[in-house]
Amino acid sequence: MKPASFKYYAPTSLDEAVALLAELGPQDGRILAGGQSLVPTMAFRMARPAHLIDINGIAELATVTVKDNVLAIGACVRHAAFEASTVPGVTGALLRKVVQNIAHYPIRTRGTFCGSVANADPASEWCCVMAALDGVVLARSQRGIRRIAAADFFQGVMATVLGEDELIVAAELPLLLEDTVTGFVEFSRRKGDFAIAMALVTYRLESGSIIEPRVAIGGAETHPRRLPEAEALLSGKMPEGGAFSAAAKTAALAIDPMEDINNTAGYRRKLVQTLLQRALETAA
Amino acid sequence: MNARREINLTINGTHYAVTVEARRTLVDVIRDDCGLTGTHIGCEHGVCGACTILLDGEPMRSCLMFAVQAHGRSLRTVEGLQRGERLHPMQEAFMRHHGLQCGFCTPGFLMLAVGVLEKRPDLTDEELIEILSSNLCRCTGYENIIKAVRAAAVNMKAPA
Numbered sequence: 001m002k003p004a005s006f007k008y009y010a011p012t013s014l015d016e017a018v019a020l021l022a023e024l025g026p027q028d029g030r031i032l033a034g035g036q037s038l039v040p041t042m043a044f045r046m047a048r049p050a051h052l053i054d055i056n057g058i059a060e061l062a063t064v065t066v067k068d069n070v071l072a073i074g075a076c077v078r079h080a081a082f083e084a085s086t087v088p089g090v091t092g093a094l095l096r097k098v099v100q101n102i103a104h105y106p107i108r109t110r111g112t113f114c115g116s117v118a119n120a121d122p123a124s125e126w127c128c129v130m131a132a133l134d135g136v137v138l139a140r141s142q143r144g145i146r147r148i149a150a151a152d153f154f155q156g157v158m159a160t161v162l163g164e165d166e167l168i169v170a171a172e173l174p175l176l177l178e179d180t181v182t183g184f185v186e187f188s189r190r191k192g193d194f195a196i197a198m199a200l201v202t203y204r205l206e207s208g209s210i211i212e213p214r215v216a217i218g219g220a221e222t223h224p225r226r227l228p229e230a231e232a233l234l235s236g237k238m239p240e241g242g243a244f245s246a247a248a249k250t251a252a253l254a255i256d257p258m259e260d261i262n263n264t265a266g267y268r269r270k271l272v273q274t275l276l277q278r279a280l281e282t283a284a
Numbered sequence: 285m286n287a288r289r290e291i292n293l294t295i296n297g298t299h300y301a302v303t304v305e306a307r308r309t310l311v312d313v314i315r316d317d318c319g320l321t322g323t324h325i326g327c328e329h330g331v332c333g334a335c336t337i338l339l340d341g342e343p344m345r346s347c348l349m350f351a352v353q354a355h356g357r358s359l360r361t362v363e364g365l366q367r368g369e370r371l372h373p374m375q376e377a378f379m380r381h382h383g384l385q386c387g388f389c390t391p392g393f394l395m396l397a398v399g400v401l402e403k404r405p406d407l408t409d410e411e412l413i414e415i416l417s418s419n420l421c422r423c424t425g426y427e428n429i430i431k432a433v434r435a436a437a438v439n440m441k442a443p444a
Contacts, residue, residue, distance in 0.1 A: 005305065006306060106343040
């Protein structure tokens with residue numbers, strides 16, 4: 001099908017975009033960045049925005065910067081940017097591992113990190129990364145910049161705390177320390193499809209024991225989040241089978257899985273257990 | 285609401301000035317307004333890859349972008365592959381290795397493979413299969429497409 005009519009705006013400055021959003025947001029105006037989720041939704045006429053504010057012409061939003069050990073990903077940075085060595089160190093290596101799982105290459109050349117965060121699909125890999133690393137969303141409006149922690153940002157299936165006049169200008173990720181071990185595994189039935197579940201882990205070792213463990217699960221619940229119950233079982237333990245399977249079993253019980261026509265809650269629990277186990281075993 | 289905009293597109297080096305509604309997808313404008321029907325429309329929601337073209341050298345789904353967004357940009361479609369009477373090495377390879385049957389998905393596969401190999405000529409087999417998983421083919425079972433792209437990768441490196 002073809003998208004319904006809308007009015008198109010192509011601001012070239014951030015101030016202009018934010019002013020347009022303040023005016024048009026309350027009148028069913030939406031931001032258009034990569035469009036890889038919005039445009040298909042419009043083609044199905046599940047979305048019929050009255051106004052589209054295209055932010056692709058705002059040069060300052062297309063940058064990735066590292067400052068004071070914080071990675072700032074601008075609103076127009078494409079998924080594909082993370083396939084190259086754009087981001088240094090272990091954080092870059094983790095993002096390279098994750099990005100391979102996002103849709104397909106011709107989608108990754110257009111879709112954006114921040115767009116994925118704004119869309120808040122439960123199966124979004126970047127939302128899982130934001131939750132796992134305690135990322136921060138920078139929301140700009142005419143009222144100023146609001147910094148929103150990932151743990152507060154995601155509210156449910158495609159639901160966030162973002163106001164209708166707020167534009168995500170960047171997402172921030174604290175850089176991992178260089179001795180951090182990371183693992184990411186997801187499962188989908190077809191290559192490039194939405195994941196049924198995913199697990200992301202990071203930890204460091206001190207005298208052979210796990211410290212600062214992070215365990216995040218995506219795709220299984222209404223939104224990705226860290227699982228403190230599973231992290232507690234890893235903390236202070238040796239990185240091996242016993243601690244891994246205890247954490248994986250606990251994660252499976254701790255989640256409140258979504259159900260759909262193909263995947264029961266029980267199946268998603270088992271999948272989370274398997275994926276977390278694999279993420280821990282393959283973490284490097 | 286239905287305001288039309290004037291846009292300029294450069295497709296395969298040729299300049300097109302067209303006036304379009306904002307809601308028109310890039311692929312529709314390439315086909316209907318610019319008359320280049322080599323690019324096919326399959327699913328219209330970014331799943332099948334039949335409409336894959338190169339935007340500033342990068343493969344992308346032309347059904348997932350509005351034509352107004354491509355104003356001033358440079359595009360390449362399947363019509364731009366051959367040089368005079370001579371087919372592009374990728375087109376030659378698809379013929380030789382039977383990488384197509386009905387041909388509906390072919391323009392998308394050609395542009396995907398050409399776009400990626402121009403940037404990354406030394407793809408491993410694993411990377412190649414990952415890239416080719418982007419597009420759907422319902423005739424070949426993919427094996428011959430993989431063979432064709434592997435062969436073309438070698439020929440594209442050879443000096444013309």
